[in-house]
Amino acid sequence: MATIAEQVGVPRSDTRTGDTVQALAVYLTLGTLFGSILMKAEVVSWFRVQEMFRFQSPHMYLTIVSAIVTAAVSLQVIRRLGIRTVSGDPIIVPPKEMGRGMRYAVGGTMFGLGWGLVGACPAPLFALFGSGISVFAVVILSALTGTWFYGVLRPRLPH
Amino acid sequence: MQAAETLQVLPWYVAGPLIGLFVPVLLLVGNRMFGVSGNLRHMCAATLPTRAEFFRYDWRGVGGWNLAFAVGVLLGGVIVGLLTPDGARVALSPAAVQSLASLGIQDTAGLVPVELFNWQMLFTVRGALTMVGGGLLIGFGTSYAGGCTSGHAITGLADFQLPSLVAVIGFFAGGLFSTWVLLPLLLGAAG
Numbered sequence: 001m002a003t004i005a006e007q008v009g010v011p012r013s014d015t016r017t018g019d020t021v022q023a024l025a026v027y028l029t030l031g032t033l034f035g036s037i038l039m040k041a042e043v044v045s046w047f048r049v050q051e052m053f054r055f056q057s058p059h060m061y062l063t064i065v066s067a068i069v070t071a072a073v074s075l076q077v078i079r080r081l082g083i084r085t086v087s088g089d090p091i092i093v094p095p096k097e098m099g100r101g102m103r104y105a106v107g108g109t110m111f112g113l114g115w116g117l118v119g120a121c122p123a124p125l126f127a128l129f130g131s132g133i134s135v136f137a138v139v140i141l142s143a144l145t146g147t148w149f150y151g152v153l154r155p156r157l158p159h
Numbered sequence: 160m161q162a163a164e165t166l167q168v169l170p171w172y173v174a175g176p177l178i179g180l181f182v183p184v185l186l187l188v189g190n191r192m193f194g195v196s197g198n199l200r201h202m203c204a205a206t207l208p209t210r211a212e213f214f215r216y217d218w219r220g221v222g223g224w225n226l227a228f229a230v231g232v233l234l235g236g237v238i239v240g241l242l243t244p245d246g247a248r249v250a251l252s253p254a255a256v257q258s259l260a261s262l263g264i265q266d267t268a269g270l271v272p273v274e275l276f277n278w279q280m281l282f283t284v285r286g287a288l289t290m291v292g293g294g295l296l297i298g299f300g301t302s303y304a305g306g307c308t309s310g311h312a313i314t315g316l317a318d319f320q321l322p323s324l325v326a327v328i329g330f331f332a333g334g335l336f337s338t339w340v341l342l343p344l345l346l347g348a349a350g
Binding site: 113 | 168169171172173174175176177178179180181182183184185186187188189190191192193195196198199200202203207209211212213214219220223224225227228229230231232233234235236237238239240243249250251252254255258259267269270271272276277278280281288289290291292293294295296297298299300301302303304305307308309311312313314315316317318319320321322323325326327328329330331332333334335336337338339341342345
């Protein structure tokens with residue numbers, strides 16, 4: 001697969017199989033937009049998450065549901081029209097393996113418990129830290145520790 | 160409360176569809192599945208020496224784009240944070256303000272309650288359980304479930320994937336339990 005950068009003769013970065021610096025810049029820009037939208041829509045707010053779980057405002061539900069509907073319509077359009085990536089590859093959305101479903105039920109509930117306490121899912125963690133709430137460095141480090149525990153315990157957990 | 164003090168600029172019918180568009184845009188740009196929690200795994204794989212199979216993969220190739228995206232999310236927080244006046248507050252419903260006040264959360268300025276999320280509170284039971292305990296659950300849970308709000312609730316549900324529906328039901332079950340049982344216990348507890 002030739003990336004845009006290769007087509008226009010820009011050398012690949014020195015990462016083994018990684019994206020070109022130009023591609024990474026695109027993802028960085030998209031991430032910046034995403035973080036800004038999360039901030040501006042108050043989705044990163046602990047208060048908004050509490051309000052959602054207390055069913056005291058439709059704001060978060062309407063935001064999440066309209067995001068899902070937009071994504072679902074987009075995926076249908078991509079499939080029906082056979083739209084390809086900018087570099088001409090077929091677009092692939094791999095199905096998730098159900099297995100016994102344990103990982104989704106148990107892992108999902110564990111994440112939900114954390115979401116309810118911290119009032120932030122992973123993307124807002126980064127945005128909140130960036131917005132200057134320095135103690136979120138501890139929350140992020142704790143999340144990394146949780147991930148590490150999962151990685152170590154993974155062979156013994158039901159999936 | 161003055162209009163200048165409210166944070167809300169994007170209504171849901173603008174923010175929601177914009178968030179949803181990240182799914183097709185990331186696919187079109189490079190066949191990437193929209194999701195953020197994978198970064199926790201990539202960060203561990205990049206920094207921690209471990210024999211665990213879960214962290215032994217080409218994190219640059221698999222996760223380089225995702226890490227760049229996460230750095231962007233952080234930058235978005237920096238930019239909007241700088242543009243937001245101190246003390247600005249979200250336009251919470253009166254019912255939520257009242258519920259939080261009954262839990263002892265009086266100050267609804269900013270994005271998180273300063274009474275709970277600060278460095279001193281880390282050395283209290285309620286602060287440590289909320290921030291460290293909550294963080295551990297987020298990290299363990301999203302890795303176990305293989306996704307978070309972006310990967311399962313938005314990408315997975317939009318693609319009608321049953322595993323994502325199971326995960327999202329779990330997200331809400333856990334969130335409701337924390338909101339209605341754990342937080343009131345923690346905030347009511349001494350220390």
